[in-house]
Amino acid sequence: MPGMLPMTAPSVAMPTSLTEALGALADHGPGAVPLAGGTWIMRSPLRREGFAPAYVGLSRVAELGKINVTPDTIEIGAAVTHARLAEALEGLPEVAALAFAAGNSANPAIRNVATLGGNLCARGFAAADLVPALLCLDALVEVAGASATNRVGLADFLMHRDRLLQGSVLTRMILPRCGRPSAHARLPLRKAGDYPVAIVSMAAGIDGSGRIETSRIAVGSVEPVARRWTALEDALAGQPLDPARASDIARSLTTGFSGREAVEAPGWYRVQVLPTLVGRAVAALASQA
Numbered sequence: 013m014p015g016m017l018p019m020t021a022p023s024v025a026m027p028t029s030l031t032e033a034l035g036a037l038a039d040h041g042p043g044a045v046p047l048a049g050g051t052w053i054m055r056s057p058l059r060r061e062g063f064a065p066a067y068v069g070l071s072r073v074a075e076l077g078k079i080n081v082t083p084d085t086i087e088i089g090a091a092v093t094h095a096r097l098a099e100a101l102e103g104l105p106e107v108a109a110l111a112f113a114a115g116n117s118a119n120p121a122i123r124n125v126a127t128l129g130g131n132l133c134a135r136g137f138a139a140a141d142l143v144p145a146l147l148c149l150d151a152l153v154e155v156a157g158a159s160a161t162n163r164v165g166l167a168d169f170l171m172h173r174d175r176l177l178q179g180s181v182l183t184r185m186i187l188p189r190c191g192r193p194s195a196h197a198r199l200p201l202r203k204a205g206d207y208p209v210a211i212v213s214m215a216a217g218i219d220g221s222g223r224i225e226t227s228r229i230a231v232g233s234v235e236p237v238a239r240r241w242t243a244l245e246d247a248l249a250g251q252p253l254d255p256a257r258a259s260d261i262a263r264s265l266t267t268g269f270s271g272r273e274a275v276e277a278p279g280w281y282r283v284q285v286l287p288t289l290v291g292r293a294v295a296a297l298a299s300q301a
Contacts, residue, residue, distance in 0.1 A: 026069040030076070030181065033068050034158050037179055040066035046181050048091055048127040051118075052134040070129070076183060086187040090129030094142070095120075097128060105300050107187060109145040109194035109213045116198065117141035118206045129182045132166075133173070136236075138272060139207040143170070144232035145196050147240055148213040152186040170237050192217045192228075195296035197289040201276055208233050209277045212241075212289035216248075218301050224248050229290075234271050234282040243268060244290070253298040259291035 024047070025036040037044045047053060047067040056063055070076055076091035079100045086107060088097060098115030101107050117123060117131075118141075131142040132153070146166050153169040155162050157180040166185075169176060194215035198208040211232035217225040227245045232238035243265045248258060266286055271279025 022063045023066045024069055025066070026072055028072045028074075030073055030156060030183065033070060033073055033181055034156065034179075036068045037181070038158060040068070042178065044068055046070055046129070046133070046177075048130040049093065049125040050130075051122050051126045052130060052137055070181070076129070082189075084189055086189060088128055088185045088187070090127060090132075090182045090184055092128050094118075094123040094126050094128075094131075098123070105193045106189055106191055106215070107149060107194060108296075108300065109148055109196040109215060110142065110187075112196040113141040113145040113198075113211075113213070116196075122206075128185060132169070132185075133177060133182055135173075138236050138238075139211075139233040140238070141196070141198060141208065141211060141232070143238040144211045144213040144230035145194075146185060146187075147230035147238055148194060148215045148228040149187050150190070150228060153182060154184045154186065155180050156183045157181075167240065170239075190217075192226075193297050193300040195293040195300070197292035197296065198233075199285050199289060207276075210234050210282045210285050210289055211238070212286060212293050214290075214293040214297065216253075216297055218253065218297070222253050222298075222301060224251050224253065229293075231269070231286065234269055234279075234286065236272055241265075253294055253301060255291035255295040255298070258294040259287040262290040263287040 027033040027036050043064055044066040045064040047069045070091050076089040078089045080087040094114040094117055098111050101111035131140045151166045152163045153166055155176050192215045196213045198211045201209045213230045216227040219225050227248055229241040229244050231241050244262055247261050266283050269283045271282035273279045
């Protein structure tokens with residue numbers, strides 16, 4: 013029956029290379045699931061979800077744990093933990109949104125275990141901090157399968173996640189270093205733990221007079237899947253880095269969101285707090301500029 017836990021423990025394979033991992037996924041069939049930090053999977057019983065029949069652990073695949081920073085790009089392996097990611101990106105203003113998201117998500121115990129790939133691949137996890145941060149940074153997702161390795165934009169990956177991950181493994185994220193400062197604003201609800209009610213991540217190109225030339229704004233935790241707020245991006249073009257003004261403009265554009273209902277917060281509240289978070293993100297950008 014759906015939602016019932018399995019009567020037998022799942023099998024777990026622990027390959028040491030990506031080739032072995034892909035082979036193990038193929039051997040165990042379509043029910044096999046890659047396993048990284050396991051922070052989402054281990055809480056399956058609390059969500060009344062059964063475990064998969066088989067898991068393929070990725071913690072011993074060395075190439076998935078690498079971070080490579082070059083003058084043009086930043087490549088982050090899927091098995092990099094939130095804590096390592098925050099440390100590696102410290103002091104890089106164009107990825108400040110991602111560094112803040114990684115360093116403030118959940119709690120220290122989770123950050124030491126939870127991985128980049130897990131944050132992106134966990135089905136049903138709407139409150140993932142890294143996803144909107146990566147969206148505003150124009151991140152590319154690399155997915156390796158048995159016959160080919162493909163790179164797609166993060167928005168496309170989120171839309172077609174189940175198909176792209178069938179028998180495949182998310183291997184790394186690729187971020188272009190475009191020089192735009194970025195910021196990440198989140199509103200946690202204490203009684204619900206450390207996951208945010210709503211998230212706004214923003215990257216912006218600022219001209220010499222302190223006005224926004226272009227921006228990338230992403231919203232997370234409000235709807236089931238994070239997405240760009242393109243209407244606000246257009247409306248802020250040419251505007252000064254003024255938190256109050258940006259918040260007012262955002263308030264006039266929230267009707268395009270349909271907040272998700274959950275026990276920790278109603279949908280209307282998630283949408284209502286978005287203008288405040290936009291103001292916080294703009295204030296953070298102003299402090300960087």
